[in-house]
Amino acid sequence: MSNYNSYDGNSYGGYGGGDTGGGYMTNSYGGGDTNGDVKYSSQGGADRTIPEGKTRLRPVTMKQIIDATKTHDDAPFIIDGVEVINVSVVGIVRNVTHATTTSTYRVEDSTGMCDARKINRPDEQDFDRSESFPRVGDYVRIIGEISNFNDKRYIALRHMRPITGLDEVTFSVLEPLLVHLQTVVPSSLYSTADVAKSNSSALFTTSYETESLTPLQRRIFDALKTAEEQDMNEGAHIGVIADRIGASRNSVMAACEELTDLGLAYTTVDFEHFKLIM
Amino acid sequence: MNADGICPRVNAQYLKPYTESVVRLIGRVTQVNGDTAILDAAGSVTVHSTRDLVFTEGQIFEITGRVNADLSVKALDGINHGSDGNMDNVNKMVELVQRHKAFYYNI
DSSP states (O other): OHHHHHHHHHHHHHHHSSOTTTGGGOOOTTOSOOSSOEEEEOTTSSEEEEOTTOOOEEEOOHHHHHHOBOSSTTSOEEETTEEEOEEEEEEEEEEEEEOSSEEEEEEEOSBOEEEEEEEOOTTSOOTTOSTTSSOTTOEEEEEEEEEEETTEEEEEEEEEEEOOSHHHHHHHHHHHHHHHHHHHSOGGGGOHHHHHHSOHHHHHHHHHHHHTOOHHHHHHHHHHHHOGGGGSTTOEEHHHHHHHHTOOHHHHHHHHHHHHHTTSEEEOSSTTEEEEOO | OOTTOBOOEEOGGGOGGGBTSEEEEEEEEEEEETTEEEEESSSEEEEEOOTTOOOOTTOEEEEEEEEOTTSOEEEEEEEEOOSOSOHHHHHHHHHHHHHTHHHHOOO
16 A cells, blocks of 8 residues: 555654654655545454544553554554554653664653664754753653564654653653543543543543443443444344343343443433443 | 563552562652651552662652562662652552553553
8 A cells, every 4th residue: 555655754754854843743644645444443342443644642651552563564553443653651761772873762651661762863953962861760751653673662762851740740641541541432431521621530430430330231331332223323222232142121221221320321212222322 | 670661550558469569659758767768658658768769758759669578668769759749649540540450551
């Protein structure tokens, strides 16, 4: 596919280019000329269509960087079923290696360790030209591109800055979780509107509830998520759900009402048809 | 810390399952006794210092250390975050990390 080739050319070309400030924003992977959408299986269970060409800077953990997958060598990395090129990650510098042409910073964020590598250009003023930063033990935010080199995962480093203050550490731990949840669970649960109108504890209460479902609620939730009725206006009838998961109609009815109370499902044409909020 | 860099974030409430493991702990120093300090991290945790780690009362430290059988922590490394910072948010964060363990840690 020609797009993948253009991805290689643009991203690495941009990296070596002069405009380091906006380099990662100008990546035109995917462009507007794709001939369709690509289907990826998301961690949320259901297949979902992700439009190509959505280039964004995603906050991630080191574990997500290490676990990111590729469908083939030239394809972009996939996290939670979504293409990811540029990442932002916060961690502690554990090792620094300066060579003539590259500087390598080994950074750890408690979820994993990964090298961030920068190509040194003698003619350029760079973020790491000062003696005092970055050093081993510094808390840093890294912005770069997930890459592989000799089958080893690393971050092609574009920018690094010090983290100052505990509150940014706290925030940076939770930021990747929020984006992960926004990506893999129904968008309505973690929309920006929710963030705006609720404090952080209330925001995550919903996720506690999806994680603390009773086994029966969980089975219904999973069954509905992949059910073909989910695509129809009237949703699934409780009798159908009961047959499908092999539980009694009354218990399914009760569990569906509980899912509704939790804000995960809603009734449609009558009180016996349910649909998940997606 | 292990070579893979995994050290789960905990506070006093979550130490027990991590006995003999390396963890990450953020707490405010409430008391210093020689090379041992007591940190408040949603409860009291005794931290045994390293040689180059100097605890100061009132300051918030982020400790990477091994959990002993008596639930004290032997520090391997520490970062001083100063005295400003919201510990309530830190403990809320630790609670969320623990609730979403599978997202954060391969363990």
